[in-house]
Amino acid sequence: MSPxxxxxxxxxxxIWFAGTGLGISILMISGMIGLIxxxxxxxxxxxxxxxxxxxxxxxxxxxxxxxEAIPAPGTPxxxxxxxxxxxxxxxxxxxxxxxxxxxDEIAARQIPRDAVYVERREYGPFIGRPVKxxxxxREIAAGVDVIAALPPLVDKxxxxxxxxxxxxxxDIGAVNYRIEQLRLEQRALDLDAVxxxxxxxxxxxxxxxxxxxxxxxxxxxxEQKRATAVExxxxxxxxxxxxxxxxxxxxxxxxFRFFAPNQLGxxxxxxxYLGRVWEFLSxxxxxxxxxxxxxxxxxxxVMMVMLMTVVAVPFGVLAALYLREYARQGVLVRIxxxxxxxxxxxxxxxxxxxxxGFFVYFVGGAIDQTFYPERLxxxxxxxxxxxxxxxxxxxxxxPVVIVASEEALAAVPRSMREASLATGATxxxxxxxxxxxxxxxxxxxxxxxxxxxGAGEVAPLMITGVVKLAxxxxxxxxxxxxxxxxKFMHLGFHIYDVGFxxxxxxxxxxxxxxxxxxxxxxxxLLNLTAIxxxxxxxxxxxxxxxx
Amino acid sequence: MTMTETPTRAADTVRRTxxxxxxxxxxxxxxxxxxxxxxxxxxxxxxxQALYDITMDIPARQATAFIGPSGCGKSTLLRCLNRMxxxxxxxxxxxxxxxxxxxxxxxxxxxxxxxxxxxxxxQKSNPLPKSIYENVVYGLRIAGIRDKxxxxxxxxxxxxxxxxxxxxxxxxxxxxxxxxxxxxxxLCIARAIAIEPEIVLMxxxxxxxxxxxxxxxxxxxxxxxSKYTIVIVTHNLQQAARVSDKTAFFWLGKLxxxxxTAELFTNxxxxxxxxxxxxxxx
Numbered sequence: 001m002s003p004x005x006x007x008x009x010x011x012x013x014x015i016w017f018a019g020t021g022l023g024i025s026i027l028m029i030s031g032m033i034g035l036i037x038x039x040x041x042x043x044x045x046x047x048x049x050x051x052x053x054x055x056x057x058x059x060x061x062x063x064x065x066x067x068e069a070i071p072a073p074g075t076p077x078x079x080x081x082x083x084x085x086x087x088x089x090x091x092x093x094x095x096x097x098x099x100x101x102x103x104d105e106i107a108a109r110q111i112p113r114d115a116v117y118v119e120r121r122e123y124g125p126f127i128g129r130p131v132k133x134x135x136x137x138r139e140i141a142a143g144v145d146v147i148a149a150l151p152p153l154v155d156k157x158x159x160x161x162x163x164x165x166x167x168x169x170x171d172i173g174a175v176n177y178r179i180e181q182l183r184l185e186q187r188a189l190d191l192d193a194v195x196x197x198x199x200x201x202x203x204x205x206x207x208x209x210x211x212x213x214x215x216x217x218x219x220x221x222x223e224q225k226r227a228t229a230v231e232x233x234x235x236x237x238x239x240x241x242x243x244x245x246x247x248x249x250x251x252x253x254x255x256f257r258f259f260a261p262n263q264l265g266x267x268x269x270x271x272x273y274l275g276r277v278w279e280f281l282s283x284x285x286x287x288x289x290x291x292x293x294x295x296x297x298x299x300x301x302v303m304m305v306m307l308m309t310v311v312a313v314p315f316g317v318l319a320a321l322y323l324r325e326y327a328r329q330g331v332l333v334r335i336x337x338x339x340x341x342x343x344x345x346x347x348x349x350x351x352x353x354x355x356x357g358f359f360v361y362f363v364g365g366a367i368d369q370t371f372y373p374e375r376l377x378x379x380x381x382x383x384x385x386x387x388x389x390x391x392x393x394x395x396x397x398x399p400v401v402i403v404a405s406e407e408a409l410a411a412v413p414r415s416m417r418e419a420s421l422a423t424g425a426t427x428x429x430x431x432x433x434x435x436x437x438x439x440x441x442x443x444x445x446x447x448x449x450x451x452x453x454g455a456g457e458v459a460p461l462m463i464t465g466v467v468k469l470a471x472x473x474x475x476x477x478x479x480x481x482x483x484x485x486x487k488f489m490h491l492g493f494h495i496y497d498v499g500f501x502x503x504x505x506x507x508x509x510x511x512x513x514x515x516x517x518x519x520x521x522x523x524x525l526l527n528l529t530a531i532x533x534x535x536x537x538x539x540x541x542x543x544x545x546x547x
Numbered sequence: 548m549t550m551t552e553t554p555t556r557a558a559d560t561v562r563r564t565x566x567x568x569x570x571x572x573x574x575x576x577x578x579x580x581x582x583x584x585x586x587x588x589x590x591x592x593x594x595x596q597a598l599y600d601i602t603m604d605i606p607a608r609q610a611t612a613f614i615g616p617s618g619c620g621k622s623t624l625l626r627c628l629n630r631m632x633x634x635x636x637x638x639x640x641x642x643x644x645x646x647x648x649x650x651x652x653x654x655x656x657x658x659x660x661x662x663x664x665x666x667x668x669x670q671k672s673n674p675l676p677k678s679i680y681e682n683v684v685y686g687l688r689i690a691g692i693r694d695k696x697x698x699x700x701x702x703x704x705x706x707x708x709x710x711x712x713x714x715x716x717x718x719x720x721x722x723x724x725x726x727x728x729x730x731x732x733x734l735c736i737a738r739a740i741a742i743e744p745e746i747v748l749m750x751x752x753x754x755x756x757x758x759x760x761x762x763x764x765x766x767x768x769x770x771x772x773s774k775y776t777i778v779i780v781t782h783n784l785q786q787a788a789r790v791s792d793k794t795a796f797f798w799l800g801k802l803x804x805x806x807x808t809a810e811l812f813t814n815x816x817x818x819x820x821x822x823x824x825x826x827x828x829x
Contacts, residue, residue, distance in 0.1 A: 415673040422631060423686040423738060424663035433689070438676055540676065540722070 040517030061243035062088035300488035307390035316401025352460030355392030384465030408442020588642035612791035666739035674723035729760025
């Protein structure tokens, strides 16, 4: 037999082919993950601030972001010369965050030790040199000394901001909430007057008026308190100078982070890095979602996935149980099974449209008419919200759960069921005590698949309740604590919004990577948890004959 | 039909087959008390008839063996006795199965009650994926008994009754699946007797076990006989001879012969029986 024939018979080419395919897949996946990780995690690292003096005299200072070859098709220079993209900040002064500098134009390049990077409330970062630090009229430090003198004041500013936010959110927020409730009561009275004319409402209305004016006074007092706090906190001000000489005056209250990167060693930079990562994970967004943190999006994503799982899994498991155990295995059951399998393949946007039409308009509208008539025409449940989004995604994932659960139930060996039944158990007891626990690993697989699918879908969410910026979280301290009618933020949508709808594309790019890293991490974490639980269950319920 | 040709040779073969076996001696007839009376039982799997007009009495507190070639209906009949055939679609049963005078196939019968009073041990041991303790008390729990003291006592009693107590008393919390094959089968027996049934059905309980485990289970059956009625389906003729008081021989869905074990093995009335136990077929 020729050697070629031997190889073909053994199937070596097929094995090589499969191996190559696997290798390429692994390369692609690890390449993609590596790219996302590198760009996403590298975003937070504070690099050197370089100062470029160009041949025409302009001075530019900032972080070097990328270096690329300049395309000049047709000329001999094509891709031979290079240019740098520099993040220079100072959008309010110079008009653009990012600047391109051709390497040929650079006359001098240095790393000044007194260059500072200031993260502030608006207009993006400020990159420049400190001039002076004042408190009211008194000058505290000037020039390079500002770098050492500022950090304690930045910490104080952080506390001040928190205190002011407490007054705004908690105190003023509570008053606003009560005023809102009273106005709704007034509206309810109005509607009542139409339904039952002739009933004397003057007493009720007078009481409401009284409470309203009391609240109004309280509001004004709190507002005053807030204004005073802001004023007191704004007495410390810092003056900064750009590389090209323009000066900018900022209240320290607006400063979020301040450091001189060129003076920091590895440890100092790591501290800045960790601080930034923490702010990313726990803070609120600023500057049209291109800065600050994405905590509301994290919260919204996780809460929606939880709600969706709570909706989809019990339904799915019960449906699978009925289909497999109780329904008579005839033509109808087969049709139902085929329908369920097909439902798993329907594009998610179709579910979104269904969710919009049925849940939002029909059910939500009905709820509004019945329970919240005084708020109309502003919809409460008749508009997108986290509940409708979770239900829509739940619908999307129920087929996955049903299919996986049915497989799991069918895999429970007959001998186990017979053992239970022969001891005098009813079918229900057998299912509850023997079949379901034994099928639990497979059902959990279904849950994992469902969660993974649901966490990744964005299209149906966009029309059933996700927004670019949500003022509140769906969970807060006000009754009923879980506000299912509120709109929410979502990491997947955030990536789309920041990446493609953002006014400042360059600033947004690294944010997109960072958010993608986070979304990957959350999905992996959710899956890992479910997998660990499933493996534990598998070990427990492994039968002696087969697992 | 009586033995016709070469009685000596047939008898020799029978003696050889059952050499070294001490025949079980049926206890003094307890006034012909029958645990189960089967009258004109027929069973169809769809269009195929599997049992033809079975009529027999199974005596109480004795062991009755069902023997016969594969496919003769002995397991099917056994499963009829605790209505396990209900689990199979397309099964139709006619005739009467009277336990304590009540037909267990009457429409008004509570199947759960039947299965509590008639326990079953299967061919391949099937402990539940729970701890040993939970396996044994499973029947009690589903009957609604929750008192720990009662359950503990029942567990010990059953495990002792199944000759397993000494081996597992220190590890009742371990999974039932961690036991060896023979131990698992004894666990299943313990589970069956924990609810104190009247009758225990055994469908080839030792076929998946090694000789030593088989021996242990056989000794167990011998002891259980005094308390429970046992019906055991077996392919192992020596086992049937050792353990059972009465033996019923089935062939192609019909009951061919049913008599005391010693008689059936040494002096079978029917030719088919003789052919079977001498190994001429089946």
